[in-house]
Amino acid sequence: MRVAGPAELLSYVPHAMGYHPRSSVALVSLRPPRGRVGLVARMNLADLAGPGGPVLAAELAAHLAADGAAAAFCVLYRDGDPTHVAERDPLHDVVAALETAAGMPPLRDVWVVGTTGYAAWGCTDRACCPAGGRPLADLSATSIAAELVLKGSAPVASRADLAPGRESDPCARLSFEDGVRAVRGRRTRAGTATRAAAALRVVRTADPGPTDLGRLSALLLDRATRDAVLGVLAEESTGAFGGRGRSAAGAPARGTPRAEHGAGPAVAAAADDVAPHAAERDRRMLERARIALNSLYEVGGPAPGSLARAARRALTEAARLASGDVLAETLAVLAWLAWWHGDGATADVCAEEAERVRPGHVLAGLVRDALAAGLPPGWARRGSQGRQGAAAVG
Numbered sequence: 001m002r003v004a005g006p007a008e009l010l011s012y013v014p015h016a017m018g019y020h021p022r023s024s025v026a027l028v029s030l031r032p033p034r035g036r037v038g039l040v041a042r043m044n045l046a047d048l049a050g051p052g053g054p055v056l057a058a059e060l061a062a063h064l065a066a067d068g069a070a071a072a073f074c075v076l077y078r079d080g081d082p083t084h085v086a087e088r089d090p091l092h093d094v095v096a097a098l099e100t101a102a103g104m105p106p107l108r109d110v111w112v113v114g115t116t117g118y119a120a121w122g123c124t125d126r127a128c129c130p131a132g133g134r135p136l137a138d139l140s141a142t143s144i145a146a147e148l149v150l151k152g153s154a155p156v157a158s159r160a161d162l163a164p165g166r167e168s169d170p171c172a173r174l175s176f177e178d179g180v181r182a183v184r185g186r187r188t189r190a191g192t193a194t195r196a197a198a199a200l201r202v203v204r205t206a207d208p209g210p211t212d213l214g215r216l217s218a219l220l221l222d223r224a225t226r227d228a229v230l231g232v233l234a235e236e237s238t239g240a241f242g243g244r245g246r247s248a249a250g251a252p253a254r255g256t257p258r259a260e261h262g263a264g265p266a267v268a269a270a271a272d273d274v275a276p277h278a279a280e281r282d283r284r285m286l287e288r289a290r291i292a293l294n295s296l297y298e299v300g301g302p303a304p305g306s307l308a309r310a311a312r313r314a315l316t317e318a319a320r321l322a323s324g325d326v327l328a329e330t331l332a333v334l335a336w337l338a339w340w341h342g343d344g345a346t347a348d349v350c351a352e353e354a355e356r357v358r359p360g361h362v363l364a365g366l367v368r369d370a371l372a373a374g375l376p377p378g379w380a381r382r383g384s385q386g387r388q389g390a391a392a393v394g
Contacts, residue, residue, distance in 0.1 A: 003037060003144050006109055009073050010118060011139040014155035015148045016040040017345050018162055024077045025094060027060055029069035030108060039067040039376065042345070045078065048097055049090035057101035063374040064105055067381075071108040074098060076121070082114035082133040083123070095121065162346045163353055164319035164334075172210045176321035179214020192282040195219050196228035203229075203311045213318040217330045224286070226333060229311070231289020233337075237305035238292055296340060301378025304341050312337045319350075328358035335367045340377050347371060 003009050009028060014020045016028075023045045029038035041063050048056055064072055076091055085091050091112070098104060110121035117133020139145065156162060167173055190198075202208050202216040220226045295301045304312075315334045322330050331354035338347035348371050354364035 006073075006111055006120070007138055008142045008144045009037075009109075010075060010111060010113060011142040011145040012037065012148070013040060013075055015145070015153045017042060017155065018343055019156045019159050019345060021075075021077045022158065023079070025098070026075040026077070027064060027098075028073040028075075029064050029067040030071045030073060030105075031068050032070040035071070038069060039063060039380070041374075045076070045090065045094060048094045053093060053097040054101065057097040058103065059374075060098070061101045061104035065103050066374060067376075069105045071106050072104070074107050074110040074121075076110065076112045078112065078114055080114050081116050081131065082112035082119040083117075083129055083131055085112070159345060159349065162349045164316050164331075164350075167320040173321050173323075175210035176214040176217075176318070179211040179216075180218040180322075180326055181214075182211075183215050183218035191278040192222075192224045192228050193278065193285050195222060195225040196232065196285070199225065199229050200232055200307075203307060203314050205314075208314055208317075210321055213314060213321060214326075216314060217318045217322055217326045220333055221326065221329050224282075226329070227293075228282075228285060228289055230333070230336070231286070231292050233304070233308040233311055234292035234296055234302070235288065236307040237302040238295055296378055298378045299381045303377075303379040304337070308337065308340065312341065325358060328354045328361055328364070331357070332361055332363040332367070335364055339367055339370065342377060342380050344371055344376075 003012055013026050013028065017026070017040060021042055024042050025045055025048055026040060026042045028040050030036070031038045041060055043056060043060060047053070074095075076094065078091065095110060099107060112119050112121055112133075113136075114133055117130075117136055118139065119129035119133040123129040196219075199216050199219040202212045205212060208216070220229065312334065315330055315337065319327060319330045319334055331350045335347045335351035335354060338344075338350060347367055351364040351367040351371075354361050355368070358364075
């Protein structure tokens, strides 16, 4: 994605992050040769202003370098008047830490976004940056903001709001539990391919109801089934990609639970349907899934296709209805999907909540570890040609 001018970059950041940052620093990677927008990384102002600020700034620099940044656009989010920065304000320490961090690309611009407006860092020209800053309304009126809104982007008010809310309708929650019990109460356990097909039927439903969503979440409790479903999503997206440069809108993220993705089925093709034994069919599907999932981590790998986007929507609704171990698993899978979509902030929020519900959840932990390591999905990495290539973290 290319944007023209500071106002467009400032308006882009909340859409990339999925929410409106507060008390934060956001760095936007600008890739050569013409300043193509890449990674968007966020960190708390208080952390960068503290004793560990230089170390954290160096970590941000490493993330930008890995993204191939030739320069960076810096945004400081704070309360109050962006044009009034006292001599001893911690913002000075933050900017100094960023500018002197080892490996940090040149900061092309530094801007401050406050509660009253936005202004260029250090600007004393009141014709340029009046007291209180330029109107915040300008940032919702840019062409890039309009384009992203038309594509369905709607940043929420805060990072906490990225987590799926709780469904208030008790009847819907009861119907969801009916679906969970229908799966758990079966006396015979179907094979992985059969269970994955059942889960995918829910994903492919235009508007699945609470009972179907309960079945979906319950089916994903089984690791092989879960990996099988993820493999189908990856394979479908690989086919959708087909070398045509398909990309996902939005941004933030990192994280790739490789160790957790030992298997996942590919779409059950006719050859699998006539396999002499269900176990052999499952084995083939899981092997195809492994190959498809591995492609997501490679530079230029496929962005999420329509089925993956449908799965994310369905699981977001399911998470609003679920509880206990079903909620933890649903959130963990949702975190992984958010990572793949380039939405690192949502991935982190969902993985954190999954770990809160079920401490030590492996998939959720792997997603968070990958986010901390700054690993974006393959489609967003440097070297991905013909793609938007933007991901957000924080």
